[in-house]
Amino acid sequence: ARPRLVVIGGGAGGATCARYVAKDSDGAIDVTLIEPSEVYYTCFFSNLYLGGFRTFESLAHRYDKLANDYGIRLIRDMAAGVDREARVVTLAGGETVEYDRLVIAPGIDFREGSVPGWDLSKADIMPHAYKAGPQTQLLKSQVESMREGGLFCMIAPPNPYRCPPGPYERVSMVAHLLKEKNPSAKILIVDPKPKFSKQALFEEGWQKHYPGMIDRIGPDFGGDKVEVRPETMEVVIDGDVQKVDVCNVIPAQKAGAIATAAGVTDDSGWAPVDPHSMASRVDSNIYVLGDSSAQGDMPKSGFAANSQAKVAAMDIRSQLIGSKRFPARYSNTCWSLIDTDDGIKVGASYEATDEKIASVSSFISQTGEPADLRKATYEESLGWYAGITADIFG
Numbered sequence: 001a002r003p004r005l006v007v008i009g010g011g012a013g014g015a016t017c018a019r020y021v022a023k024d025s026d027g028a029i030d031v032t033l034i035e036p037s038e039v040y041y042t043c044f045f046s047n048l049y050l051g052g053f054r055t056f057e058s059l060a061h062r063y064d065k066l067a068n069d070y071g072i073r074l075i076r077d078m079a080a081g082v083d084r085e086a087r088v089v090t091l092a093g094g095e096t097v098e099y100d101r102l103v104i105a106p107g108i109d110f111r112e113g114s115v116p117g118w119d120l121s122k123a124d125i126m127p128h129a130y131k132a133g134p135q136t137q138l139l140k141s142q143v144e145s146m147r148e149g150g151l152f153c154m155i156a157p158p159n160p161y162r163c164p165p166g167p168y169e170r171v172s173m174v175a176h177l178l179k180e181k182n183p184s185a186k187i188l189i190v191d192p193k194p195k196f197s198k199q200a201l202f203e204e205g206w207q208k209h210y211p212g213m214i215d216r217i218g219p220d221f222g223g224d225k226v227e228v229r230p231e232t233m234e235v236v237i238d239g240d241v242q243k244v245d246v247c248n249v250i251p252a253q254k255a256g257a258i259a260t261a262a263g264v265t266d267d268s269g270w271a272p273v274d275p276h277s278m279a280s281r282v283d284s285n286i287y288v289l290g291d292s293s294a295q296g297d298m299p300k301s302g303f304a305a306n307s308q309a310k311v312a313a314m315d316i317r318s319q320l321i322g323s324k325r326f327p328a329r330y331s332n333t334c335w336s337l338i339d340t341d342d343g344i345k346v347g348a349s350y351e352a353t354d355e356k357i358a359s360v361s362s363f364i365s366q367t368g369e370p371a372d373l374r375k376a377t378y379e380e381s382l383g384w385y386a387g388i389t390a391d392i393f394g
């Protein structure tokens with residue numbers, strides 16, 4: 001019988017890994033992908049949808065090619081448990097799936113209680129929009145129907161979290177939308193972190209494109225002592241009650257629940273991995289990819305998850321069918337759009353040390369860059385999106 005690879009989670013990490021193992025093993029490995037959704041909406045570029053630069057449908061990707069072109073067996077269900085001794089995954093529907101190697105790539109879940117007053121049952125009033133889909137649509141419709149001169153509030157998350165520049169790109173895109181439709185509206189960021197990704201670049205851009213619109217309260221002014229009251233649309237910052245019109249709560253995060261259920265996470269809430277292979281430090285038959293893993297110097301991004309998936313796919317093929325493996329190399333770039341044609345980026349390349357995935361060189365856009373360079377950076381991101389979604393979904 002063919003050796004069996006089972007992948008939990010058809011996102012940037014899991015779908016890439018399934019595709020690369022299937023593609024490069026020419027049918028020698030039996031690949032199964034467990035994913036409950038029929039359509040995957042990318043979080044990447046979901047902020048551009050908020051800003052009106054992309055349609056919602058342009059974020060949608062389906063799994064048909066993985067099944068039809070690469071022979072991957074799709075199971076549309078949630079993985080509910082993993083028996084590591086028996087090497088069996090149990091599905092929410094009750095069936096079981098046996099594996100020789102297992103990939104766990106379920107993305108993130110939210111830490112309960114991280115924003116007092118908020119839990120998932122309040123997400124229809126105060127959306128997180130940090131897993132793309134209906135939440136992203138809800139947030140956009142709330143911004144569009146905000147009263148004239150209203151207040152949009154974002155509760156930003158503490159580190160580490162999915163997409164470090166994501167909240168600040170989102171603020172830029174909301175500001176872009178408001179500047180067109182509701183120019184007297186204001187944006188308030190309540191932030192538990194003293195500093196954030198590409199801060200100087202975002203702040204320069206906000207001053208240039210949206211002067212006077214965006215305020216940020218950091219931990220020195222109580223940004224880390226926040227509570228929300230969804231029923232009355234109030235945000236309480238260090239005891240001060242603030243009435244808001246739209247509130248985007250991005251809670252603290254941890255590995256997707258199935259990683260914890262499988263026993264591969266530690267006290268940090270993330271799954272430690274061997275930087276040479278992305279195999280779990282706890283169980284070498286399991287690989288943890290993307291946001292759920294404790295990935296050293298890499299940020300939690302779709303680019304990073306896709307890059308890790310290829311390292312894992314190479315290791316899995318070498319383990320299961322003896323194909324050659326090369327030293328692990330990783331890369332990442334995170335682009336962000338501040339306003340029309342004003343794109344910025346930050347990125348790095350990485351190598352594996354025994355201790356962690358370690359950054360070996362990095363780059364970042366500079367303040368004061370000319371407009372044509374910013375436009376070229378934005379255009380580069382469009383090419384990246386087309387390329388990476390084809391690399392993930394075939």
Ligand code: FAD
Binds near residue numbers: 012037043166300
């Ligand atoms: P995901 O892509 O979230 O995939 C996880 C999959 O697992 C999901 O499809 C889910 O349904 C499935 N799943 C979960 N639990 C189970 C289970 N028990 N059983 C079966 N399936 C399960 N990254 C970039 O590189 N560039 C960007 O510009 C960028 N912008 C972003 C903007 C925003 C607003 C946000 C929120 C994120 C952004 N990201 C960006 C980050 C990127 O989306 C994530 O880092 C990336 O999706 C992580 O990939 P993943 O495979 O770990 O998880």
